[in-house]
Amino acid sequence: xxxxxxxxxxxxxxxxxxxxxxxxxxxxxxxxxxxxxxxxxxxxxxxxxxxxxxxxxxxxxxxxxxxxxxxxxxxxxxxxxxxxxxxxxxxxxxxxxxxxxxxxxxxxxxxxxxxxxxxxxxxxxxxxxxxxxxxxxxxxxxxxxxxxxxxxxxxxxxxxxxxxxxxxxxxxxxxxxxxxxxxxxxxxxxxxxxxxxxxxxxxxxxxxxxxxxxxxxxxxxxxxxxxxxxxxxxxxxxxxxxxxxxxxxxxxxxxxxxxxxxxxxxxxxxxxxxxxxxxxxxxxxxxxxxxxxxxxxxxxxxxxxxxxxxxxxxxxxxxxxxxxxxxxxxxxxxxxxxxxxxxxxxxxxxxxxxxxxxxxxxxxxxxxxxxxxxxxxxxxxxxxxxxxxxxxxxxxxxxxxxxxxxxxxxxxxxxxxxxxxxxxxxxxxxxxxxxxxxxxxxxxxxxxxxxxxxxxx
RNA sequence: GCCAGGGUGGCGUAAUUUGGCAAGCGUGGGGGACUGUGGAUCCCCAGAUUCGGGUUCAAAUCCCGGCCCUGGCACCA
Numbered sequence: 001x002x003x004x005x006x007x008x009x010x011x012x013x014x015x016x017x018x019x020x021x022x023x024x025x026x027x028x029x030x031x032x033x034x035x036x037x038x039x040x041x042x043x044x045x046x047x048x049x050x051x052x053x054x055x056x057x058x059x060x061x062x063x064x065x066x067x068x069x070x071x072x073x074x075x076x077x078x079x080x081x082x083x084x085x086x087x088x089x090x091x092x093x094x095x096x097x098x099x100x101x102x103x104x105x106x107x108x109x110x111x112x113x114x115x116x117x118x119x120x121x122x123x124x125x126x127x128x129x130x131x132x133x134x135x136x137x138x139x140x141x142x143x144x145x146x147x148x149x150x151x152x153x154x155x156x157x158x159x160x161x162x163x164x165x166x167x168x169x170x171x172x173x174x175x176x177x178x179x180x181x182x183x184x185x186x187x188x189x190x191x192x193x194x195x196x197x198x199x200x201x202x203x204x205x206x207x208x209x210x211x212x213x214x215x216x217x218x219x220x221x222x223x224x225x226x227x228x229x230x231x232x233x234x235x236x237x238x239x240x241x242x243x244x245x246x247x248x249x250x251x252x253x254x255x256x257x258x259x260x261x262x263x264x265x266x267x268x269x270x271x272x273x274x275x276x277x278x279x280x281x282x283x284x285x286x287x288x289x290x291x292x293x294x295x296x297x298x299x300x301x302x303x304x305x306x307x308x309x310x311x312x313x314x315x316x317x318x319x320x321x322x323x324x325x326x327x328x329x330x331x332x333x334x335x336x337x338x339x340x341x342x343x344x345x346x347x348x349x350x351x352x353x354x355x356x357x358x359x360x361x362x363x364x365x366x367x368x369x370x371x372x373x374x375x376x377x378x379x380x381x382x383x384x385x386x387x388x389x390x391x392x393x394x395x396x397x398x399x400x401x402x403x404x405x406x407x408x409x410x411x412x413x414x415x416x417x418x419x420x421x422x423x424x425x426x427x428x429x430x431x432x433x434x435x436x437x438x439x440x441x442x443x444x445x446x447x448x449x450x451x452x453x454x455x456x457x
Numbered sequence: 458g459c460c461a462g463g464g465u466g467g468c469g470u471a472a473u474u475u476g477g478c479a480a481g482c483g484u485g486g487g488g489g490a491c492u493g494u495g496g497a498u499c500c501c502c503a504g505a506u507u508c509g510g511g512u513u514c515a516a517a518u519c520c521c522g523g524c525c526c527u528g529g530c531a532c533c534a
Contacts, residue, residue: 012524061534117533123528290533403493427493444494
């Protein structure tokens with residue numbers, strides 16, 4: 001075989017999903033779709049490309065995140081970019097057509113789509129082109145809306161086959177940390193820096209973090225509170241409330257409102273979720289999340305293997321009450337989450353979660369000498385009988401110089417594609433019979449055509 | 458972006474330590490034999506040192522750089 005010597009690679013961070021991969025993606029999307037549909041969510045697919053300003057100026061991106069945009073000039077010299085999430089385009093769409101949606105709110109939408117980010121170091125579970133399944137609940141500020149999305153997130157993951165002990169959802173509130181720190185510091189940049197440091201508590205020791213915080217701002221009282229926050233493990237709400245929230249809730253209006261909000265959410269979750277689902281829920285003050293558009297409740301899901309955290313978060317969400325306003329909507333508080341499907345697939349493989357009914361091959365292959373018209377006619381008749389029964393089958397396409405070659409080649413085809421049964425059409429078709437072959441047992445028998453469908457049940 | 462380790466036919470690998478025969482093997486591919494119970498077996502064929510430069514009589518092997526991959530850090534949506 002002579003080939004061009006140059007090989008054309010795929011773009012860094014991009015990859016091909018082959019049938020076996022894509023069937024898993026399809027399973028994930030079907031399973032979660034089943035869940036969200038029952039809650040009244042409807043599908044949406046915004047365009048892949050947006051004007052640059054939609055993504056940069058208003059997308060709630062920090063400067064570092066803006067660097068990770070796929071953005072370029074088109075033939076008309078306009079800046080356009082690939083979407084990095086769907087919350088932003090959806091917010092734009094709602095803002096743009098605001099009047100037409102008002103009476104329908106709250107909108108319940110879901111999506112399963114590709115996103116693009118120019119990751120500087122793509123690797124496993126982190127691609128430049130990746131898939132998300134997400135929902136958006138647009139136009140409600142109710143804590144019940146928060147609880148609804150969290151409930152759906154849990155049910156979605158369960159529907160994929162994750163076991164309860166493998167799922168943990170960590171809930172926090174943007175305004176609590178912000179409220180506390182803003183009591184001591186006014187500079188917004190500094191507050192953000194400190195929040196990012198707190199988010200690192202898994203990776204740095206408390207001393208390191210505190211000393212870095214001191215570099216930003218020296219304040220004994222703040223330091224005391226922050227050390228306390230850093231020593232808080234993720235825990236049940238009541239415990240967090242008694243140990244910590246009760247102490248800081250009256251610091252200022254912001255923290256007070258946030259604590260009340262979190263309390264309401266907890267009560268809702270207690271009502272919506274059963275005891276078993278409630279056991280996945282923990283409250284963790286150090287969850288920060290990157291997007292600047294988040295405003296209130298935020299949450300992340302991590303997968304656990306043998307009680308140890310396995311990789312980064314696979315699902316994240318939160319409230320973005322002011323994002324749609326930026327695109328022309330009025331006061332449209334909303335919340336949503338997105339599941340990183342690629343990471344989800346990695347986790348499922350890692351945990352050995354098997355997908356039942358994952359069908360990646362036909363049930364039967366009909367082998368026939370296509371140069372004999374009456375054989376071919378019979379083959380198609382049989383294929384139609386099988387397909388009407390929901391049995392997936394393929395038929396010989398090629399002409400062979402001999403019967404032996406045909407059998408060799410066609411049986412190899414069935415073998416290579418793991419097709420479990422073959423049906424061979426030969427002279428006995430004149431008696432209304434065909435050869436039915438079990439490829440695994442390597443056994444065969446001659447049966448009447450009418451009996452074929454019974455064999456497949 | 459930083460550090461470490463890698464990259465040999467389509468795929469999986471041997472040879473790299475110690476530079477030196479024609480880069481070996483398996484699988485997959487093409488062709489053929491066995492001439493209608495066959496997916497077996499046998500024979501033949503094609504096919505690779507990631508790319509660019511350097512050292513050397515000689516480079517898959519040593520050196521430098523690019524690209525890509527895998528870990529770890531950083532960043533993370």
